[in-house]
Structure formats: C-alpha cells, structure tokens
Amino acid sequence: MDTQYNATVIDKIMVTPDIMIFKINTDEARAEFEAGQNILLGLFGYETRSSNSEPELVPAEANKLIQRPYSIASAKSETRQMEFYISQVKSGQLTSRLFNLDTGDRLYVGTRISGLFRLDETPDGTDIVMVATGTGIAPYISFLRSHIVERPESKMVVIQGAAHRWDLGYSSELTFLEKTYANFFYVPTLTDADERWDGYRLCIEDLLRNDTLQNEFNISPDPERTHFFVSGKPEMVSHVSEWLLGFGYTRHHPDEPGELYVEEF
Numbered sequence: 047m048d049t050q051y052n053a054t055v056i057d058k059i060m061v062t063p064d065i066m067i068f069k070i071n072t073d074e075a076r077a078e079f080e081a082g083q084n085i086l087l088g089l090f091g092y093e094t095r096s097s098n099s100e101p102e103l104v105p106a107e108a109n110k111l112i113q114r115p116y117s118i119a120s121a122k123s124e125t126r127q128m129e130f131y132i133s134q135v136k137s138g139q140l141t142s143r144l145f146n147l148d149t150g151d152r153l154y155v156g157t158r159i160s161g162l163f164r165l166d167e168t169p170d171g172t173d174i175v176m177v178a179t180g181t182g183i184a185p186y187i188s189f190l191r192s193h194i195v196e197r198p199e200s201k202m203v204v205i206q207g208a209a210h211r212w213d214l215g216y217s218s219e220l221t222f223l224e225k226t227y228a229n230f231f232y233v234p235t236l237t238d239a240d241e242r243w244d245g246y247r248l249c250i251e252d253l254l255r256n257d258t259l260q261n262e263f264n265i266s267p268d269p270e271r272t273h274f275f276v277s278g279k280p281e282m283v284s285h286v287s288e289w290l291l292g293f294g295y296t297r298h299h300p301d302e303p304g305e306l307y308v309e310e311f
C-alpha cells in the first residue's frame with residue numbers, strides 16, 4: 047500500500063460506462079472550503095487502467111503520482127467525505143485508473159482546496175444562472191447543496207445541456223429541488239433526444255439567444271441583476287461568455303469583481 051495514499055473510496059455509482067459519481071473519505075479532514083472549489087485526486091502510474099480504456103496518448107510513468115483537479119460536488123460542510131462527478135477520458139492517464147477503483151480502494155486526495163468559481167462571492171439578492179455541459183454540473187451541485195436554503199431572495203436557474211437523457215447527471219436531484227424551492231428552476235436541454243423527450247432540444251447557446259430565460263423566468267442578461275456561472279466544454283464556455291460580454295458582462299476576479307464566472311473542463 048502506498049504511503050502517499052490518504053483516502054478511501056466509499057462509493058462509486060456508474061451513471062454510464064464512462065461517467066461516475068465517485069465518493070471518497072479522507073483519512074484527515076480538510077480545511078473548510080467554498081462551494082464550487084476543486085481538489086486534486088491522484089493515483090500512481092502503476093495502477094491498473096479500466097477495462098474499457100484505450101491506449102494512453104502519453105504513457106504514464108509507473109512510479110509517478112498522476113494528479114488532476116476535480117470540482118467537489120458535495121456540500122461545503124463535508125470536509126472529509128467528498129463527492130465527485132467524473133467523466134472517463136478513455137486515453138487519459140488518471141481517469142482510466144480512477145474508473146478501475148472499487149469501494150475500499152485507496153487513492154491520493156490533495157490537502158489544499160482552491161478555485162475562484164465560488165457562489166459566495168456573488169452579492170445577495172442577485173439572480174444566479176448556472177450553465178453546464180457534462181461534468182461541469184458538479185460545482186453547481188455543491189452550490190445548491192450548500193446555499194439554496196440561504197438565498198430565497200435570488201432566483202437560481204440551472205441550464206444543463208447534454209446529448210441524451212442518460213447524460214443528464216443529477217437530474218433527479220435537480221428536479222426534486224425545483225419542486226421543493228419556489229426560487230429554483232431546472233432547465234435540461236438535449237441535442238439528440240428520442241421522441242419521448244418533451245423538454246428543450248436546443249444547444250445551450252441557442253436556448254440563451256432565444257430569450258428563454260426572459261420568457262420563462264423573467265431573468266435578463268443584465269450584469270446589474272444577474273450573475274452567470276458557465277462550466278463545461280471549452281467551446282460552449284467560450285460561446286456563452288462571448289454572448290454575455292456583448293451585454294456588458296466582465297469576467298470575475300477577486301481583485302476586480304465581475305458578473306461572469308467561468309470554468310473549462
């Protein structure tokens with residue numbers, strides 16, 4: 047057993063063969079963090095890769111700890127048990143090894159939690175729009191689990207784009223939140239849905255350009271009133287950011303607060 051490993055897998059839920067909800071327990075509690083932040087997960091190169099992985103683009107060195115950042119999906123109050131939403135890059139170094147782990151297996155979890163993609167830096171009372179594709183939904187799950195109760199005066203909307211219904215991770219939790227909180231709205235949109243899907247069928251960019259937020263929820267792309275979080279595939283993040291910059295949005299930075307928060311992965 048490697049001494050650098052400091053956490054244990056406590057649950058692994060396969061959403062699809064290449065997407066999983068992954069829960070770990072760290073040996074020592076981490077410092078308090080903010081919803082939306084990320085932490086490093088790591089495994090050594092000698093670990094076995096998953097059976098449905100593909101040859102590595104860059105072969106990992108056996109005795110090197112492969113480390114990558116992952117957004118924490120669990121609530122900020124949980125400083126030991128953490129949940130992640132991870133997509134397998136079949137030719138990747140770390141995810142192909144993470145997907146081969148089972149409950150009880152050990153891994154490395156970083157000791158520092160960082161990241162500027164944080165809901166707590168938005169002013170109270172502003173409406174919050176959270177846009178995601180793929181595993182980009184993870185930080186919003188942490189936002190909602192941590193803060194939805196505290197912000198009844200803000201309208202909060204999650205727009206989740208995917209190809210198929212089964213790619214909509216956390217949809218039952220998001221649907222439940224929508225039924226429970228009058229200020230929360232969940233807008234899934236599928237680009238390749240079957241005939242049974244009666245929701246939106248647009249890519250996120252078109253859904254926004256069609257004024258869906260204004261028409262459905264009276265939320266406008268106005269930097270004074272609405273803060274946007276955009277997380278997921280770089281192409282979507284760049285298109286949505288460009289659209290928002292056209293309305294006068296600026297990228298958030300702690301030294302220069304803005305109304306647009308982006309995270310690409």
Ligand SMILES: Cc1cc2nc3c(=O)[nH]c(=O)nc-3n(C[C@H](O)[C@H](O)[C@H](O)COP(=O)(O)OP(=O)(O)OC[C@H]3O[C@@H](n4cnc5c(N)ncnc54)[C@H](O)[C@@H]3O)c2cc1C
Nearest residue numbers: 084114115116117131132133135138139140141181184311
């Ligand atoms: C702040 C932050 C938060 C993140 N949070 C998450 C998260 O919550 N869930 C999650 O699944 N990932 C997340 N990522 C991405 C994660 O850090 C890894 O980059 C990803 O899991 C791939 O790691 P790998 O070692 O398997 O692939 P690598 O060995 O690093 O990559 C192999 C090849 O695949 C390409 N590649 C890398 N990522 C992707 C991808 N997503 N799709 C297609 N090709 C890719 C690379 O360019 C490279 O050519 C986050 C990244 C950042 C920066």
